[in-house]
Amino acid sequence: MGQMSRISLRLPDSLHARVCQIAARENISINQFISLALAEKISALLTEEYLAKRAKRGLREKSRRVLAKVRDIEPAEQDRL
Numbered sequence: 298m299g300q301m302s303r304i305s306l307r308l309p310d311s312l313h314a315r316v317c318q319i320a321a322r323e324n325i326s327i328n329q330f331i332s333l334a335l336a337e338k339i340s341a342l343l344t345e346e347y348l349a350k351r352a353k354r355g356l357r358e359k360s361r362r363v364l365a366k367v368r369d370i371e372p373a374e375q376d377r378l
Contacts, residue, residue, distance in 0.1 A: 306331070316330055316331065
């Protein structure tokens with residue numbers, strides 16, 4: 298594993314209590330839980346950024362041509378909202 302940094306983190310008591318409960322239930326340390334939560338949030342933000350960049354490169358007319366190839370049928374029962 299790479300080098301680790303130490304930070305001091307202030308949490309509201311209610312949030313700290315929930316973190317403790319969930320970390321105990323998952324059988325991991327609070328540090329592990331917070332590291333995983335932070336990694337998930339970073340991943341979500343980077344994915345959003347990536348998709349926004351890709352969307353800017355997209356061509357609306359090309360997308361319409363691709364979507365026009367999709368058959369117009371009702372979804373299966375398990376796929377309906």
